Amino acid sequence: MRKIYIQSAEQISIQKPLCDEWMDAPELYDGPYTRSIDPNFKQYLSPTESRRLGKILKRALVTSVEAIRNSHTEMPDAIITGTGLGCIENTEFFLSALCNDGEQLLKPTYFMQSTHNTISSLISIHTGNHGYNVTYSQKGMSFDSALLDAWIQLQMSKIDSALVGGHDEMTPSYFTLLQRIGYVGGDMQGVCGECAVSFMVTADATDGMCQLGGIKMLYHPSADMLRNALSALLTEAELDEQDIDFVMTGVNGKKSNDEVYDKLVETLFPDKPLLRYKNVFGECYSASGLGLYTAASCLKRNSIPEFLKYGGIKSKRDDPRNILMVNQYENKMFSFIILKSACCK
Amino acid sequence: MSEPILITGAGIVCAIGLDKTEVLHALLSEQTGIKPLKYLKTTHKEFPVGEVKLSDEEMATKLGIASDAPTTRTSLMGMMALEEALTEARLNRHDRESNNVAFVSGTTVGGMDKSEQYYNDFLANDSRNAYIATHDCGSCTEMIADHFGGFSVITSISTACSSAANAIITGANMIQAGITDMVVAGGSECITKFHLNGFNSLMILDQNNCRPFDATRAGLNLGEGAAYIVLESASSAAKRGVRPLATLSGYGNACDAYHQTASSPDGEGAFRAMEEALAMASLQPDNIQYINAHGTGTPNNDQSESAAMRRLFGNAMPFVSSTKSFTGHTTSASGSIETVICLLAMKHRFCPVNLNWQNADDECVVPVHQKLSDIALHHVLCNSFGFGGNDSSLLLSDINL
Numbered sequence: 001m002r003k004i005y006i007q008s009a010e011q012i013s014i015q016k017p018l019c020d021e022w023m024d025a026p027e028l029y030d031g032p033y034t035r036s037i038d039p040n041f042k043q044y045l046s047p048t049e050s051r052r053l054g055k056i057l058k059r060a061l062v063t064s065v066e067a068i069r070n071s072h073t074e075m076p077d078a079i080i081t082g083t084g085l086g087c088i089e090n091t092e093f094f095l096s097a098l099c100n101d102g103e104q105l106l107k108p109t110y111f112m113q114s115t116h117n118t119i120s121s122l123i124s125i126h127t128g129n130h131g132y133n134v135t136y137s138q139k140g141m142s143f144d145s146a147l148l149d150a151w152i153q154l155q156m157s158k159i160d161s162a163l164v165g166g167h168d169e170m171t172p173s174y175f176t177l178l179q180r181i182g183y184v185g186g187d188m189q190g191v192c193g194e195c196a197v198s199f200m201v202t203a204d205a206t207d208g209m210c211q212l213g214g215i216k217m218l219y220h221p222s223a224d225m226l227r228n229a230l231s232a233l234l235t236e237a238e239l240d241e242q243d244i245d246f247v248m249t250g251v252n253g254k255k256s257n258d259e260v261y262d263k264l265v266e267t268l269f270p271d272k273p274l275l276r277y278k279n280v281f282g283e284c285y286s287a288s289g290l291g292l293y294t295a296a297s298c299l300k301r302n303s304i305p306e307f308l309k310y311g312g313i314k315s316k317r318d319d320p321r322n323i324l325m326v327n328q329y330e331n332k333m334f335s336f337i338i339l340k341s342a343c344c345k
Numbered sequence: 346m347s348e349p350i351l352i353t354g355a356g357i358v359c360a361i362g363l364d365k366t367e368v369l370h371a372l373l374s375e376q377t378g379i380k381p382l383k384y385l386k387t388t389h390k391e392f393p394v395g396e397v398k399l400s401d402e403e404m405a406t407k408l409g410i411a412s413d414a415p416t417t418r419t420s421l422m423g424m425m426a427l428e429e430a431l432t433e434a435r436l437n438r439h440d441r442e443s444n445n446v447a448f449v450s451g452t453t454v455g456g457m458d459k460s461e462q463y464y465n466d467f468l469a470n471d472s473r474n475a476y477i478a479t480h481d482c483g484s485c486t487e488m489i490a491d492h493f494g495g496f497s498v499i500t501s502i503s504t505a506c507s508s509a510a511n512a513i514i515t516g517a518n519m520i521q522a523g524i525t526d527m528v529v530a531g532g533s534e535c536i537t538k539f540h541l542n543g544f545n546s547l548m549i550l551d552q553n554n555c556r557p558f559d560a561t562r563a564g565l566n567l568g569e570g571a572a573y574i575v576l577e578s579a580s581s582a583a584k585r586g587v588r589p590l591a592t593l594s595g596y597g598n599a600c601d602a603y604h605q606t607a608s609s610p611d612g613e614g615a616f617r618a619m620e621e622a623l624a625m626a627s628l629q630p631d632n633i634q635y636i637n638a639h640g641t642g643t644p645n646n647d648q649s650e651s652a653a654m655r656r657l658f659g660n661a662m663p664f665v666s667s668t669k670s671f672t673g674h675t676t677s678a679s680g681s682i683e684t685v686i687c688l689l690a691m692k693h694r695f696c697p698v699n700l701n702w703q704n705a706d707d708e709c710v711v712p713v714h715q716k717l718s719d720i721a722l723h724h725v726l727c728n729s730f731g732f733g734g735n736d737s738s739l740l741l742s743d744i745n746l
Binding site for chain 1: 448464465494496498539540542543605734735
């Protein structure tokens with residue numbers, strides 16, 4: 001397998017943006033829903049961009065530009081985005097006008113910025129990038145789908161670098177809707193947040209945060225299929241099962257969600273120390289991107305904040321080498337991602 | 346390319362037919378599917394559209410789905426097209442489960458048809474909760490996949506009007522990288538008030554039937570539909586003993602990086618996408634016999650696409666036509682719908698006519714406007730361009746070469 005690295009990662013989320021201060025002093029939330037802490041966009045964007053663009057677009061643009069700036073690649077070969085709901089705020093503006101004011105007076109502005117691919121294409125327009133440009137939207141597997149695409153094309157040497165993003169905004173009205181269908185809220189102890197996270201994923205190891213060991217995605221897998229995928233992934237990453245120091249899951253304090261992870265851990269990783277990230281970053285469709293960011297940040301710092309640890313099994317080592325991230329959506333879609341410490345390359 | 350990627354099954358549902366036989370007949374007899382609005386409940390009766398000529402209830406009945414089950418028009422059309430593709434590729438549930446088969450589908454409006462009916466109910470009460478969960482792109486793909494079952498990976502691509510083409514590219518990359526044995530890829534999209542009004546607000550809809558590449562062209566007609574193709578390696582097809590329809594010999598994806606809803610005057614993204622597809626197949630421009638153009642009928646697209654084609658093909662311009670004059674612009678599904686039309690054209694040796702073309706435009710290519718039959722089409726390009734400059738081109742080749 002070709003060795004692939006995460007060279008940089010930037011986030012705007014419910015934690016302090018564009019830095020890793022959350023590792024020392026995380027913001028804590030009680031409520032069922034909170035919006036991201038935005039940076040001063042004027043520092044990063046033109047006055048026109050800061051005025052005209054919706055929240056999700058400004059956040060995506062800033063995390064992308066910063067991730068590129070902090071990498072050793074000026075122009076990524078590919079821009080690949082995962083988003084569960086796309087530009088939902090603009091979509092709702094247009095939908096609401098359509099439903100309440102009728103079909104005669106609609107203005108194009110919100111429609112033009114309502115499609116999911118507005119995010120990826122805006123980044124390409126802003127940076128003048130003519131390379132491969134694609135957007136995935138598959139609920140809780142949106143970001144994982146984007147990362148899988150980058151991984152495949154890097155392995156095939158079709159590309160040497162990709163800007164991979166996970167972006168979702170959450171409006172108050174859409175939070176209400178997602179509560180109605182039980183995705184967030186209800187018995188969930190964690191918070192529903194928002195996500196803007198961008199990575200430079202490259203074949204260049206220089207100053208890498210960590211190595212991306214591989215990714216597998218599955219739909220309606222049997223227990224055997226999960227086991228086989230995990231075993232294949234470990235082989236591809238040149239690791240044995242005992243080399244995995246931590247397993248990071250997407251537990252969020254909601255019973256129906258956490259039970260799936262608990263069962264998976266019991267079956268596949270009964271002896272592994274566990275990590276979580278949604279207690280800090282909250283839940284949203286592209287939250288797995290923040291999970292990857294959390295794991296990469298831990299490997300870069302070579303330490304793991306105590307508040308990420310759960311499950312009671314103590315790690316034999318505090319300097320993590322390999323982290324396996326598990327993501328699932330409604331017990332239907334699953335992914336495994338391996339991150340390796342860059343120093344063990 | 347390491348091993349050729351073959352297309353071993355294809356299914357289509359659109360304004361000119363509910364399967365390949367009906368679509369072929371309409372193409373050959375030059376009968377458009379663009380008609381006055383019938384199914385969509387909108388006040389904009391002035392715009393002709395390419396609707397699939399079945400109501401949601403009729404589609405559900407055909408598919409054996411209970412009338413009270415929460416579905417969307419996008420997922421219903423998708424199921425109909427997928428059934429035809431799976432049948433042709435002889436890929437039943439047992440075959441899917443004993444191989445590693447992915448489903449990659451493109452859509453942008455997803456379940457918007459129900460959201461725009463029930464949005465105020467969503468906010469006010471509990472009566473339509475089932476349709477909140479079917480709003481997003483991913484849920485349409487899930488519904489289509491779950492109707493048949495046995496897919497080991499699913500995902501959705503949303504790059505506006507090039508979604509289905511990009512789904513096919515992702516599928517081909519998955520097979521080449523050895524992630525899956527087979528991929529069923531394409532897209533589905535129904536007409537909604539949301540994007541009919543959106544396109545209207547951008548003033549790119551024509552109140553008459555669209556005239557791609559014509560000097561008097563004044564916009565597009567919206568269409569709807571779904572199409573899927575089954576992709577597999579040559580060794581997989583040989584092992585299963587299925588007959589390939591064509592080879593997916595190349596593909597290109599590039600970004601125009603020009604404007605959120607307009608194409609660049611020199612067609613940079615389109616040029617790069619087509620050039621990349623040719624390079625991947627190690628073919629020269631004069632190897633291409635036919636281009637199924639994106640050809641929406643808007644002044645901007647057809648000029649930009651023509652500029653790109655002229656840059657790449659110069660004096661060796663292949664036959665070009667836009668079949669959106671038959672189907673309307675089927676948006677996210679157009680890439681796979683037009684791929685299936687190309688497969689029909691290759692098999693039955695004809696160039697689909699670009700309907701309604703009468704007046705040459707200096708800035709546009711002259712499309713095929715008279716029946717061209719008994720033509721060998723060895724290599725064919727199929728273009729799909731989306732908002733935001735998401736431009737893709739697929740290259741289909743004859744299997745007998």
